[in-house]
Amino acid sequence: MRFDVDVAGRVGETEVACAFSADAGLTVLFGASGVGKTSVLNMIAGLMRPARGSVRLGERTLFDAAAGIDLPPERRGIGYVFQDARLFPHRRVRANLLYGATDETGLGETCDFLGIAHLLDRWPKTLSGGEARRVAIGRALLSRPQALLLDEPLSFLDAARRSEIERVILGLRDRGELPIVMVTHDAGEAERLATQMVHMGAEQG
Numbered sequence: 001m002r003f004d005v006d007v008a009g010r011v012g013e014t015e016v017a018c019a020f021s022a023d024a025g026l027t028v029l030f031g032a033s034g035v036g037k038t039s040v041l042n043m044i045a046g047l048m049r050p051a052r053g054s055v056r057l058g059e060r061t062l063f064d065a066a067a068g069i070d071l072p073p074e075r076r077g078i079g080y081v082f083q084d085a086r087l088f089p090h091r092r093v094r095a096n097l098l099y100g101a102t103d104e105t106g107l108g109e110t111c112d113f114l115g116i117a118h119l120l121d122r123w124p125k126t127l128s129g130g131e132a133r134r135v136a137i138g139r140a141l142l143s144r145p146q147a148l149l150l151d152e153p154l155s156f157l158d159a160a161r162r163s164e165i166e167r168v169i170l171g172l173r174d175r176g177e178l179p180i181v182m183v184t185h186d187a188g189e190a191e192r193l194a195t196q197m198v199h200m201g202a203e204q205g
């Protein structure tokens with residue numbers, strides 16, 4: 001699935017711009033804090049509207065400023081794992097996982113892959129940071145996305161949890177089923193995981 005992203009716009013005082021094309025594999029958006037990496041994910045997901053540019057996924061145009069096309073997030077077919085997991089606190093893990101799914105197909109396999117089968121009846125507030133992150137990844141995958149966005153999926157975790165999630169991301173990448181776009185400002189992480197690096201720098205405002 002080809003992913004073509006070319007988005008630009010002002011976020012507060014910052015001029016944010018990013019362009020790349022990706023196939024299945026892992027594209028890392030790399031850059032200093034505040035350069036606009038999360039904003040680019042939000043633009044791709046449809047949570048923030050770019051002033052210029054376009055987002056295309058396979059044959060579908062998700063956004064095109066010039067043509068006036070702007071699909072809402074739920075119609076983009078994109079899974080988004082936020083930096084802070086954002087599980088629904090009043091739903092158990094199972095209901096969180098199935099939130100964007102049409103049925104339970106793939107639930108068992110996804111839980112096995114992520115090592116979260118034993119957590120299905122738990123409430124989000126009882127999960128560790130790494131567990132919550134894995135549930136958030138599972139929820140995104142079970143919505144059967146055609147592309148996946150990961151915002152600093154290894155942040156705020158201890159070393160053991162980090163390598164656990166890193167293995168999950170490598171597994172996803174090496175399945176080669178969908179383009180993954182991941183934000184990080186950790187050079188080592190970027191180097192280990194990326195099949196493509198997109199460096200974001202300060203733009204002229």
Ligand SMILES: Nc1ncnc2c1ncn2[C@@H]1O[C@H](COP(=O)(O)OP(=O)(O)OP(=O)(O)O)[C@@H](O)[C@H]1O
Pocket residue numbers: 011012013014031032033034035036037038039040185
């Ligand atoms: N709602 C907002 N209103 C005004 N400014 C904002 C808003 N959201 C983000 N910004 C600013 O826009 C810039 C880009 O923010 P963004 O979160 O996209 O950067 P980032 O590269 O992801 O940063 P970090 O690596 O620290 O998460 C920052 O300077 C931020 O302060």
